[in-house]
Amino acid sequence: MKSLFARFRRTSADSPMSCHQVGELLQHYLDCELDASRSLRLSAHLEDCRRCGLEAETYERIKLSLAQQRPEVAPDSLARLREFGTRLARGEEPLDP
16 A cells, blocks of 8 residues: 555656646745755746746746845844844734834
8 A cells, every 4th residue: 555655646746737736836936945846847837838937927027126126124124123023933022112
């Protein structure tokens, strides 16, 4: 039975991704957060599927545009955000402004 399960996992890992699967993983793919196997499968789908390929291209353009517009963030704002995140991570209440 174990070999049948292993065979199923291997087959599904090699099978093409559906548009739904791509939709769930696209942001992770664009952020280079997927393992090599999933990345290759997703990339192959984007090459074959015009709709998903256009969606990925749109997201890439948005990311590029945002990266080019990097506003300067004031150091005191960054310090407040870091403190806020630290307090949340510790399970504490955020400070009142």
